[in-house]
Amino acid sequence: DLNGKINYGLDDIIGAGDNGTSASIYVADTSVMVLTSKLERFAPSGETVRSVRYDGATAYVCTAKQLIDPVFFFDLSDPFNITYTDTGTIPGFSTSLIDFGGDLLGIGVDARRNFKLEAYRETGNSVESVCYYIINGSYSDEYKSYYVNREKGLIGLGICDYNNESPYRYVLIKYNGAKFTEVLNVEMQGNRDLMRAVLVDDYFYIFSDKDFRVEHVAPLTIA
Secondary structure, three states, rough: EEEOOEEEEEEEOOOOOOEEEEEEEEEEEOOOEEEEEOOOOOOOOOOOEEEEEEEEEEEEEEEEEEEOOOEEEEEEEOOOOOOEEEEEEEOOOEEEEEOOOEEEEEEEEOOOOEEEEEEEEEOEEEEEEEEEEEEOEEEEOOHHHOOEEEEOOOEEEEEEEEEOOOOOEEEEEOOOOOOOOEEEEEEOOOHHHHEEEEEEEEEEEOOOOOOEEEEOOOOHHHH
8 A cells, every 4th residue: 555545456367278377466546446557367377376475565476387386576665666676486385474583484385385484585686595494294384373483583384294203293493594404493383374372481381272382482582
């Protein structure tokens, strides 16, 4: 929303023949109900929109065809001229995109459908992958279940780790702008989509529909 008048919209478009779906973005001035600009079929043919995040006059969009995706960074500051950069082809795709201290975090899967947390950064005319964190397992795809602390560079969520004897876990991960570091990885029963967490001083409280945990974390780890 720009000055309370400009609205943004994004949608999949169904193509004819073998072209399949693609994606388009639209900018409209709702004060006079006029479409100011549009960018149709910006994604490769056959792509569908997997996740979208708006942050002021910036839009982040992840599209995918099977298990290959680009992530697009759109500059919507000029409602009459949409510009964007993208990551090109990256294995997997993100179901949630989170603006995180100037970078973008993508929560989703890799090419083998393992849980993947990946950081992206806009650099000039392109977007690059900074680093990633992968667990052989599945994850909560409910955005409301994520613990996001941009000030301390922390993100937490429930997962199912296929390589662990107690597979249902909660992980707390720190991102320092260059790499991901696992702060906590604890057993946590219950529906991953219903898990919630909060950090109070040096203690991390984790709740679910079937479990409750309190974990002490070192102050230097979360500073």
